[in-house]
Amino acid sequence: MRIPLRDTAAVAAGALAPFATALVLMPLRTSVTHTNLALLLVVVVVAVSAFGNRFAGALAALSAAAWFDFFHTEPYQSFHIRDRADIETAVLLLVVGLIVSQLAVRGRTMRRVAVMDAMHLERLHGTTRLARSGTSSSDDVVRRVREELIEALELRGCRFEYGALIGRPPRLDPDGTVRVDGWIWDLERQGWPDGEIELRAIAHGRYQGRFLLTPEPGSVPPPLEARLVAADLAAQAAAALDDDAVSAGPRS
Known part of the structure; x- marks a missing residue:
């Protein structure tokens, strides 16, 4: 069965968007606190989750935590972290990203279900009105x-x-x-x-x-x-x- 184009794009965004954002934020890593940088990456995770599905959201959270570690914690360009506070920030980024991504997907799913239910109800009511109008064959x-x-x-x-x-x-x-x-x-x-x-x-x-x-x-x-x-x-x-x-x- 063919995978929908939207899901494919969401997975690609989940892998690449946090990397690109962490790369763009590199000039700010000495002037902005690591907590604020992590929050900016959480925003990216939410955006991917709102556009895609649960897998894309989880992938974005993992990607955000990994590239935060790689680009914004010492030693730079390494997945090793020396400072305990940076370890805590990276772990919190991963946990918060996973939670927020699932909440964002759930909210989007509930909105879609509500819209689809309303459309289905109108289809049934519209057909019923036509059948009972007395003017239609x-x-x-x-x-x-x-x-x-x-x-x-x-x-x-x-x-x-x-x-x-x-x-x-x-x-x-x-x-x-x-x-x-x-x-x-x-x-x-x-x-x-x-x-x-x-x-x-x-x-x-x-x-x-x-x-x-x-x-x-x-x-x-x-x-x-x-x-x-x-x-x-x-x-x-x-x-x-x-x-x-x-x-x-x-x-x-």
């Missing part, structure tokens, strides 16, 4: 669900297929799992399976059709919450189709 609801699935699952494409089931493509189930030939597929480790993935539209126990999902090649699968929302959206489309079938007869 079931085809309109299906079209809306297709668009929402592309956004929610970050797909390259999505189409809806009426009628009987043909073939046995990988299937996204209502519980958010993906099955391939009857076995649960490990999305986190293996990524999306190859080819189209079906998401069945079923309401009141009656099959109405299926959405065929086409992920972006090499893309990271969405979290479980997004997959559960996708299943709920498919159920709304199925309910709209079922209402039409009850009132106007089965689709030919």
Whole structure:
């Protein structure tokens, strides 16, 4: 599975940004206290953590402590430290950097989750309003669900297929799992399976059709919450189709 570009850039920043900062601060090492220099490096760790992930933040903390030792403690250009106070500062820089990096990543994760939850809720409410408006057909609801699935699952494409089931493509189930030939597929480790993935539209126990999902090649699968929302959206489309079938007869 391909590593996202953002994560790659964050790891690179975690390794290089503290080194570059410690190098730039070298002219100040005799005029600024070591504690203040360490605090400046902590700021770099926070910035990397806010941009990247936990691994990048931890790497930045380790890098900051190492280059603080190398450039700003005697003997210079050595990883040996003579002064006890410098040892304490380096250790505190590492510990504080690790703690702050994890807090920064956690805060960014919580903000992202809150934003995604609000977006998923609006998708469900928007589709429900359309289905209950009385002015939209079931085809309109299906079209809306297709668009929402592309956004929610970050797909390259999505189409809806009426009628009987043909073939046995990988299937996204209502519980958010993906099955391939009857076995649960490990999305986190293996990524999306190859080819189209079906998401069945079923309401009141009656099959109405299926959405065929086409992920972006090499893309990271969405979290479980997004997959559960996708299943709920498919159920709304199925309910709209079922209402039409009850009132106007089965689709030919």
